Amino acid sequence: MKPFKLGILGSGKGSNMAAIADACLSGALPCQIAQVLSDVPDAGILKHASDRGLTGRFIPPGKFRTKLDEEAEAEFIRSLQDAGVDLIVLAGFMRILKGPFITAFPNKVINIHPSLLPSFPGLEAWNQALSYGVKVTGCTVHYVDQGIDSGPIIGQATVPVLDQDTAETLHARIQQAERQLYPDCIRAIATGRVEVTGRRITTKPA
């Protein structure tokens, strides 16, 4: 059987990428990481890739701060197409991917966000949750569409907010939930169990 190929994009430490890679290597996730791309030359995610013998590549993002410039976006697209990826997994990728990228990979780009969307889209969702005073937050895996953290939801996991929580303790607890939820959602997609009907996504049992 042809392996299900993942392309992973990240700008930071790469803890979600490491969890996904380890699940692939152990056989828990029936996927192959075809490519790891970053817009940050010394990102931890590239180190995690090379540590595991995976293809990691830095692509210069160009002149903007929160998005890729046209040339860079085209290079990301070309690189992922050349690698023949079946699914693109955003794992702490800090630039907004707009029209051309989404159009090049329709329904093939997913992201994880550290809140129970639609609550707290955008940056530092754990801090937003603490400031608002919610008692429960969590993380959300969703398809990426043209909006910010607005695409159809594949899976969510809850995380309690404790009275004594700081930004650090809450963020750490959310990240722990992410490292479970993201591989679970990728496995469901890779094994053909995820069905998309408009915004409502159902997952058949394994």
Add this chain to the structure above:
Amino acid sequence: MKPFKLGILGSGKGSNMAAIADACLSGALPCQIAQVLSDVPDAGILKHASDRGLTGRFIPPGKFRTKLDEEAEAEFIRSLQDAGVDLIVLAGFMRILKGPFITAFPNKVINIHPSLLPSFPGLEAWNQALSYGVKVTGCTVHYVDQGIDSGPIIGQATVPVLDQDTAETLHARIQQAERQLYPDCIRAIATGRVEVTGRRITTKPA
């Protein structure tokens, strides 16, 4: 010891009011229901009150559809003040309470909303949750402020959204969670365990 007196306002069936009343009668909730008020003459909540020998009263809401008129609001305030209530519990009360009411009872009005706020404020939150496609929703008990479902959160409970859920099945599951959460939050307030610091509310263990 002076009993902790509740005033309950509702426009509908009154299933939350019935759960609270039964918890008071069984001794699970150390409170006394001093008054049940409704803006709807034949609301189930008034029937639940009379069935239990509690004081229920219909107050004509006046000429508006989504709020009380000035005279009606003054009558609600007067009635609750005369009864000497310590806490006002909104239980399916379908009119927005604005300035004068909130000012008359500072930090003494609470509401329950059928979603994990700040997701899905407003009407039919279970339908909003289904349309958005979230995997988890729930209910929220919060203090009432000048906004719509925007006050500081006292407690939240989660409810899974199932693939086969309809509006009816999801709403029923949320209501079941409400009948547990609302008495729990009222008990915490009545026993002095709730501490408000800005938007962040902590509850000491019982």
